[in-house]
Amino acid sequence: xxxxxxxxxxxxxxxxxxxxxxxxxxxxxxxxxxxxxxxxxxxxxxxxxxxxxxxxxxxxxxxxxxxxxxxxxxxxxxxxxxxxxxxxxxxxxxxxxxxxxxxxxxxxxxxxxxxxxxxxxxxxxxxxxxxxxxxxxxxxxxxxxxxxxxxxxxxxxxxxxxxxxxxxxxxxxxxxxxxxxxxxxxxxxxxxxxxxxxxxxxxxxxxxxxxxxxxxxxxxxxxxxxxxxxxxxxxxxxxxxxxxxxxxxxxxxxxxxxxxxxxxxxxxxxxxxxxxxxxxxxxxxxxxxxxxxxxxxxxxxxxxxxxxxxxxxxxxxxxxxxxxxxxxxxxxxxxxxxxxxxxxxxxxxxxxxxxxxxxxxxxxxxxxxxxxxxxxxxxxxxxxxxxxxxxxxxxxxxxxxxxxxxxxxxxxxxxxxxxxxxxxxxxxxxxxxxxxxxxxxxxxxxxxxxxxxxxxxxxxxxxxxxxxxxxxxxxxxxxxxxxxxxxxxxxxxxxxxxxxxxxxxxxxxxxxxxxxxxxxxxxxxxxxxxxxxxxxxxxxxxxxxxxxxxxxxxxxxxxxxxxxxxxxxxxxxxxxxxxxxxx
Amino acid sequence: xxxxxxxxxxxxxxxxxxxxxxxxxxxxxxxxxxxxxxxxxxxxxxxxxxxxxxxxxxxxxxxxxxxxxxxxxxxxxxxxxxxxxxxxxxxxxxxxxxxxxxxxxxxxxxxxxxxxxxxxxxxxxxxxxxxxxxxxxxxxxxxxxxxxxxxxxxxxxxxxxxxxxxxxxxxxxxxxxxxxxxxxxxxxxxxxxxxxxxxxxxxxxxxxxxxxxxxxxxxxxxxxxxxxxxxxxxxxxxxxxxxxxxxxxxxxxxxxxxxxxxxxxxxxxxxxxxxxxxxxxxxxxxxxxxxxxxxxxxxxxxxxxxxxxxxxxxxxxxxxxxxxxxxxxxxxxxxxxxxxxxxxxxxxxxxxx
Numbered sequence: 047x048x049x050x051x052x053x054x055x056x057x058x059x060x061x062x063x064x065x066x067x068x069x070x071x072x073x074x075x076x077x078x079x080x081x082x083x084x085x086x087x088x089x090x091x092x093x094x095x096x097x098x099x100x101x102x103x104x105x106x107x108x109x110x111x112x113x114x115x116x117x118x119x120x121x122x123x124x125x126x127x128x129x130x131x132x133x134x135x136x137x138x139x140x141x142x143x144x145x146x147x148x149x150x151x152x153x154x155x156x157x158x159x160x161x162x163x164x165x166x167x168x169x170x171x172x173x174x175x176x177x178x179x180x181x182x183x184x185x186x187x188x189x190x191x192x193x194x195x196x197x198x199x200x201x202x203x204x205x206x207x208x209x210x211x212x213x214x215x216x217x218x219x220x221x222x223x224x225x226x227x228x229x230x231x232x233x234x235x236x237x238x239x240x241x242x243x244x245x246x247x248x249x250x251x252x253x254x255x256x257x258x259x260x261x262x263x264x265x266x267x268x269x270x271x272x273x274x275x276x277x278x279x280x281x282x283x284x285x286x287x288x289x290x291x292x293x294x295x296x297x298x299x300x301x302x303x304x305x306x307x308x309x310x311x312x313x314x315x316x317x318x319x320x321x322x323x324x325x326x327x328x329x330x331x332x333x334x335x336x337x338x339x340x341x342x343x344x345x346x347x348x349x350x351x352x353x354x355x356x357x358x359x360x361x362x363x364x365x366x367x368x369x370x371x372x373x374x375x376x377x378x379x380x381x382x383x384x385x386x387x388x389x390x391x392x393x394x395x396x397x398x399x400x401x402x403x404x405x406x407x408x409x410x411x412x413x414x415x416x417x418x419x420x421x422x423x424x425x426x427x428x429x430x431x432x433x434x435x436x437x438x439x440x441x442x443x444x445x446x447x448x449x450x451x452x453x454x455x456x457x458x459x460x461x462x463x464x465x466x467x468x469x470x471x472x473x474x475x476x477x478x479x480x481x482x483x484x485x486x487x488x489x490x491x492x493x494x495x496x497x498x499x500x501x502x503x504x505x506x507x508x509x510x511x512x513x514x515x516x517x518x519x520x521x522x523x524x525x526x527x528x529x530x531x532x533x534x535x536x537x538x539x540x541x542x543x544x545x546x547x548x549x550x551x552x553x554x555x556x557x558x559x560x561x562x563x564x565x566x567x568x569x570x571x572x573x574x575x576x577x578x579x580x581x582x583x584x585x586x587x588x589x590x591x592x593x594x595x596x597x598x599x600x601x602x603x604x605x606x607x608x609x610x611x612x613x614x615x616x617x618x619x620x621x622x623x624x625x626x627x628x629x
Numbered sequence: 630x631x632x633x634x635x636x637x638x639x640x641x642x643x644x645x646x647x648x649x650x651x652x653x654x655x656x657x658x659x660x661x662x663x664x665x666x667x668x669x670x671x672x673x674x675x676x677x678x679x680x681x682x683x684x685x686x687x688x689x690x691x692x693x694x695x696x697x698x699x700x701x702x703x704x705x706x707x708x709x710x711x712x713x714x715x716x717x718x719x720x721x722x723x724x725x726x727x728x729x730x731x732x733x734x735x736x737x738x739x740x741x742x743x744x745x746x747x748x749x750x751x752x753x754x755x756x757x758x759x760x761x762x763x764x765x766x767x768x769x770x771x772x773x774x775x776x777x778x779x780x781x782x783x784x785x786x787x788x789x790x791x792x793x794x795x796x797x798x799x800x801x802x803x804x805x806x807x808x809x810x811x812x813x814x815x816x817x818x819x820x821x822x823x824x825x826x827x828x829x830x831x832x833x834x835x836x837x838x839x840x841x842x843x844x845x846x847x848x849x850x851x852x853x854x855x856x857x858x859x860x861x862x863x864x865x866x867x868x869x870x871x872x873x874x875x876x877x878x879x880x881x882x883x884x885x886x887x888x889x890x891x892x893x894x895x896x897x898x899x900x901x902x903x904x905x906x907x908x909x910x911x912x913x914x915x916x917x918x919x920x921x922x923x924x925x926x927x928x929x930x931x932x933x934x935x936x937x938x939x940x941x942x943x944x945x946x947x948x949x950x951x952x953x954x955x956x957x958x959x960x961x962x963x964x965x966x967x968x969x970x971x972x973x974x975x976x977x978x979x980x981x982x
Contacts, residue, residue, distance in 0.1 A: 092898025463955025
């Protein structure tokens with residue numbers, strides 16, 4: 047297999063919980079471009095229980111679309127470009143499929159290292175099912191029994207500042223070691239150690255012979271006040287893939303195709319946000335959201351900071367019924383423009399959980415699906431916002447930060463029948479503030495681009511620039527305490543052809559300036575009545591904007607968005623907002 | 630395109646592997662006949678331990694504690710009151726075992742005892758003949774009969790004689806219908822929409838309920854019921870698919886009907902199912918687990934507007950089609966049993982085989 051740096055064409059395989067994608071990037075006119083995508087049902091689950099069928103079918107679809115051959119008669123990947131044009135130069139792979147990892151988090155103090163261990167766990171497709179710390183009032187044997195009962199896939203151990211005390215950590219390691227010793231050999235978990243580095247050798251000596259795989263990385267809590275998850279995230283990504291190799295047939299072979307570079311999809315997505323953050327500069331925050339079948343994921347990039355959160359309980363697939371642990375059918379119904387009985391919403395959720403690959407086939411079902419997507423994403427965004435560091439710029443403490451760029455993917459959003467529907471789902475759920483460019487990852491390319499980013503930084507950047515994604519809209523969302531109907535923003539759009547449009551946005555209003563793809567314009571924004579669009583109350587902003595699928599959207603509906611409790615009026619408003627965006 | 634398969638078969642060969650989660654003892658022989666309730670393997674599977682930290686109790690170093698512990702070995706059973714170590718001095722401090730157990734780990738001046746008294750017993754979950762022994766783990770069982778796979782189960786398993794209470798596929802179960810004459814039966818009961826019906830079935834010690842659908846608010850209660858509950862078609866309110874109803878209802882009073890209401894697990898491939906053993910001469914074929922969509926297949930529609938309907942796949946897509954809600958998808962043409970022809974997304978279909 048050629049090195050990816052030497053290669054021109056790259057085939058990226060993304061194995062999702064519902065869909066497997068084969069994506070081709072190649073050089074056209076000297077620049078990397080997204081060429082085509084082939085998709086198939088994922089086959090990680092029963093009755094297939096092997097990802098290979100889904101991968102093979104996705105590659106077959108891609109071959110049909112491109113007329114290019116990737117697999118030879120002996121079912122081997124053609125690993126370099128042949129004279130007849132068949133083959134690829136390099137392959138990358140990402141995965142989000144598989145049951146949610148069961149994770150035990152261990153640390154010294156519950157509010158310090160244990161909290162960091164949990165934060166790390168939340169950055170992958172896992173759920174913390176048990177915690178062990180010094181504050182734990184249980185006896186040692188009770189802690190052992192608790193670990194045994196949870197049958198963990200992974201144990202994350204943190205604790206102790208580097209060169210700090212080690213005796214307490216040693217005690218925790220002993221408890222974990224004993225618990226693993228008591229497990230059947232073929233059910234022992236992987237271990238990720240991210241604590242006091244002085245203990246690394248002892249951890250290796252004690253736990254390496256016991257665990258299914260041991261990963262030692264730098265301390266995620268090098269001091270009491272500092273949390274640094276970056277190196278540990280890379281180790282966690284590796285541990286995740288190793289665990290999946292033992293759980294799902296076909297992963298090992300795909301990872302070999304990818305030269306051992308397979309990554310969790312969410313890790314690859316975060317890598318792109320991190321890369322873009324560097325390009326955008328330290329003062330601008332970026333966000334990527336993916337509402338997939340296996341989880342809702344959000345990655346926030348701000349300068350060198352990257353925060354990734356994975357919410358398996360908010361995925362749109364088999365775990366969709368868990369959404370009802372966090373919200374109610376009444377809350378979901380708030381997002382509907384038609385009257386649907388709550389019982390139908392409930393029935394829909396359970397049917398979707400039984401058939402996670404299925405899709406809505408009626409208008410009513412599509413509305414419910416999109417309402418579920420809004421509610422899941424809203425809860426995920428709210429949870430992420432609470433854990434962001436204070437230096438991420440925000441207009442108000444409890445509002446979502448000022449995001450320069452929002453990249454969004456996931457079937458509910460990217461497969462919506464119209465761009466207006468995609469955008470409205472995002473605006474309702476995320477409720478961005480200030481001025482944001484919203485980009486739609488129509489083909490869920492972010493994981494694929496992220497997987498190539500560390501070895502070929504040109505490909506993702508050029509693919510982004512050459513239309514792999516759809517620029518959905520530039521959204522201006524003023525924050526204002528003015529009364530409903532009061533003018534809060536005067537916007538003037540001066541197009542390159544000299545034409546000028548002016549609109550006054552009122553509190554509660556929702557306006558659109560069409561500006562087609564390829565056009566540019568000067569946008570002059572004058573906040574009224576001390577409204578704030580990111581530069582301070584009443585401060586004017588003049589900026590150059592590019593065209594997009596929908597244009598410039600002025601969202602004056604309020605932050606936080608307060609939907610009226612009058613059912614009839616609310617449904618009419620939702621219809622009106624959607625109509626404003628083209629239906 | 631690869632297709633999910635659901636089995637509703639009047640006569641087939643059913644082969645199921647049953648294994649312990651840990652190593653244990655298989656107590657069946659090859660070719661032995663079993664019932665669904667038969668215990669096939671046992672293991673010691675404990676989540677209850679007791680740690681005796683000799684070093685800490687005696688305030689001595691672990692090495693010294695190890696010497697005090699003496700010749701205790703891993704695997705040894707220690708009765709309550711057994712002295713495992715003694716301190717020094719004029720009045721030595723004896724360390725006694727407080728609860729009897731088996732030594733599972735020893736070292737560092739500590740003794741870890743497994744104090745669990747419970748053994749793990751694995752039930753067959755299916756009647757039939759043992760056709761393979763998996764040493765220390767379990768068996769493979771083969772049965773011939775009718776097989777109906779469900780969509781939801783409450784995690785329990787039992788077997789008994791079958792009674793058909795549901796007079797038609799759309800029957801709604803009422804608590805008053807479950808009287809003492811149905812005691813200890815597996816009951817084809819229709820759609821359950823109220824808690825009283827579930828409780829009444831427990832009162833008459835039903836061996837199992839086969840439901841077409843179950844109201845979502847009853848899922849929690851259904852999980853707590855002491856008998857197996859299997860749902861064939863929907864969480865909500867929906868009639869039973871006619872094929873499943875016909876297969877089950879034509880086997881009224883059949884004995885040893887198994888309701889294996891194991892919870893559906895997408896990744897392990899475990900599905901809840903009803904197995905009705907039937908007399909046979911030759912072994913019928915084992916059903917296929919994986920299919921590729923093809924014209925002529927019998928399919929079930931899983932989502933509205935025709936959820937639960939069955940038909941024949943008559944045409945496969947050549948490209949994406951636009952649904953009435955605007956979604957563009959790969960969709961096939963299905964001729965429903967009533968003759969109506971509808972366009973259905975392939976991901977909303979399952980092959981019945």
